[in-house]
Amino acid sequence: MRYLRSLPLSGLLALALAAPAGAAPSSLGSLYIHARAAEAAGDVREANAGFSALMAQDPANAEIVTHAYRQALSAGDMTLAIRAAHLLDGQPAMPSDARVLLVLEQVKARDWAKAHDATEKLAQDRVFGFLAPYCRAWIAVGSGSGDPIALVEGARGMPLASPYYPQQRALLLIALGRSQEAAGSLGPQAAAQLPASVKGPEHGLSPLLVEVAADFARQQYIPVGMIMARMATYAAPDNDPGWLVLAELLHRMQRSDLALIALNHIAPGGELGANARILRIALLNDDGQHEAALADALAAVKPASAGSDDWGRVGDLQLILSHPAEAAAAYAKALALAEAAHAPPDVLWPILLQQGGALDLAGDWPAAKAALERAYAMAPDQPTVLNQVGYSEIEHRENVDRASAMIAKASNLRPDDPAITDSLGWVLYLQGKAGEAVPLLERAAAGEPGEAAINEHLGDAYWTIGRAYEARYAWRAALLTAEDKDKARLTAKIDTGLDKATAAP
Template sequence: MRKLKIKNERLTRGWFAIGSSPAFSSAPLPTPSFLIFNLEFLIPAMPAKGSSHTPSTNVSTKHHAMPTPANTPNVRKIGIGELSKAKNPATLVSMVAAHGNSISLSAWSAYAAGRNPFAPLAAVNATRDPIAARFAGETRALLLIARGDTAAGLAMVDAVRTNGAPIDLRLAAAQLLFAADRPAEARALLTGDDPVLAGLREGAPAKASLGFGVSRLLARVAADLAAQQGPVPLSIALASGALRAEPGNDRARLLLADALSRDRATDRALAVLDGVDAGSPFAAAAAAARITVLANAGRTADALALAQARAERTDATTGDWQRYADRLATAERPADAAPWYRRIIDSNGMASDWAAWLQYGGALDQAGDWPGAERALEKALALAPSEPLALNYLGYARAERGEDLPGATKLLERANALRPLDGSIVDSLGWAYHLSGDTRRALPLLERAAAGDPTNAEIGEHLGDAYWALGRRYEARYAWRAAVLTATTADAARITAKLADGLPSRR
């Protein structure tokens, strides 16, 4: 049975992997070379392996170097290690000022020097770069608040929020407002039930300074890169630079831990998370990040034990329950995961969350409780009748069991119409056609799904079954041989038997 391929991103990833709730995340950057304030100074002139500046021993210039913009042919390429070694914000700014038109950083430098900070921002108009304009606009909003023009600054924050404001802008603006003794306006920017936002609403003032501006700006770019799983060395450099500029920026600390974890520097990532104080608004996020770091490193038992300890606390949140349930599901313990998913549903405000019902139904299904699973999956679909994931799971589960094949196929056809490029859904629909006896109609769909996800053992097995049913024995065994390479132990035994004996004749 297909594993449930959905996660409640707000709860399971949150502030660590992408740095913000997707509801608040910004539009993606097209490529790191287009970052605002011309990040030429960050172009990785990669040192040789073993150099003290190399973030890890498996970094290659080929995969991480960025092209120098054509209009700056003589820019010196500063090694990524140099950024993290800068000893203060002024050093960071001077590095940029000497090696590119650092519009937003120059504005913060001007503010710190007592000059007009908006003059450098005017240069963005000549760039005709929408990403440069976006960062400059966010910088202008913060500088307006820093200079006491709160109404104009908040108006700009609201304008950016309308276009999908990043959470970082709201956090930075709120901190400046708290420092200016404007708590009501600050809290208005921090609405939501996320523990980080709740902690920040208690008051997290930060005075405008060069360190504040540089740190928030570098962390802002690091968050964008993390959202796209961008170049890890660059993410490490940016987050390290943000912490150099302001050591108390726990937002940057989480981003650095994420980048180090992706660079397989597990111990360093855990050490960075140790720097988040227990009283920090980001403390809960750091605890969740520790679980993710351990899991990413293959330390499954440690991750599970820590997730359990968090979930069983008297002050545990739905996020803690979610992480523990997900870890149990990953550990192939769906019967243990199901009650925790149910606890999430029964908590305040979650009974109408289709994703929570889908995860609960998936756990029951994998635990062997199909009647209970079907009720939960039907509830998920009732709450989200146009959600492809809900349509796909219920339709596929019924088709696999031979229950109401025409109805199950209709569910999958609706899912495919809504998300035609999703290989899992394409495979589900093709498999339903095959089970209904229309293998010729199924085959193109199964071939397309397998081409899009060649390492998916389940899809490969389906394709082999379809080939066999059509008398294409050689191609069937080829598909099964490919599938067995990535199959689980139990699935591999079944596929191996097909390789030896084929399939029985269908009547």
């Protein structure tokens, strides 16, 4: 099976359970069903409204209030989240992160006495207590009472807190008007990232929460990281890094809808504008909005500063939209820019593979073959290259012996790759060895059960060895995910069986 790179994709699971618009459930049970159904359907506004009504009717129900708190945080309804946090305050069910939110609420309100009390409660928490020394220091900055630098020293001896100490101490120094001292306390690279000023305590705590969010994400605690990033943006809504981290984590949680909303907070012309645009393109594509994603990608290549990666994204989206000629042209521009920048071979050969695949789909096999051969010359031991070049030649029934050897080598280098295993099986099938091909194609289908090409190959092999029932089952599986251009061929095979006209290409 050929290699064609695509944008990062993830699926948003949408459930059908939802109450009619405008319905007004009166009982607690029906309110709960309505809120959960809206939550499952991704209707953030309706879900938040439902949980708000539930809390009003039964504020002592810790299970409902906790669920409302989590839903509100994920959706960014911080008013509802704070209401829920206050209802949970003092209860065993109170989430640890709610302690952080209550501190931030008082810091933003400039109520330093309440902020101090909330911080002392946070200090007792086993999960997020390590944030307390930083909160104390920033409260001292805001209130003008106490020595922030002395207070932040409490973080140095705490294993969980100490990694954040250098940045936090530097930001505190800046807030106190000691910018030169702040820069001198860090290495040149870190010092260059420091802001010119810190507007207030919440703008000092927000970068801390962004770093904490990133650390949780690196440890694969994605939901916890998302909550910390959400709190960072609550503390300082103009903190672009916070919104970018939040969007990335929501994307990883398969909440592209909420991630797109988060990206809207990042200024297009700001330092992170390009990063936000790249993620936005992936999110739109992920959400099935391929035309919108392509429009954004095309807008990104209009400036003269557009790079190879920008044109590569255009090519990827043109392929997804079945525009192979346009994709090939985009890859040609990506390749030219990469070569002009003296990019190494491991950057060039993936572009050449994409260009070759697009040219082949566009009907220009000679140009496709030239691009693929260039990729092979650059990376003769790369399994992906061996498989793509070999499979393409097999499709065109050229150099079958050399192509077979390439695919066999690719399989030896990467035996568990379903695409390569499919190619190996398909070569055997085309050589008249359908019986030997079937186990390989079965293994490939088990590894990639949703891949149409693999299932079609398996169906053709099954039919050839007389297993008609299993062949139709495989073709039906292929039909589920097949491209439009392949559906008529698959349908004909399912109806009447395999013949020369309906054989897989």
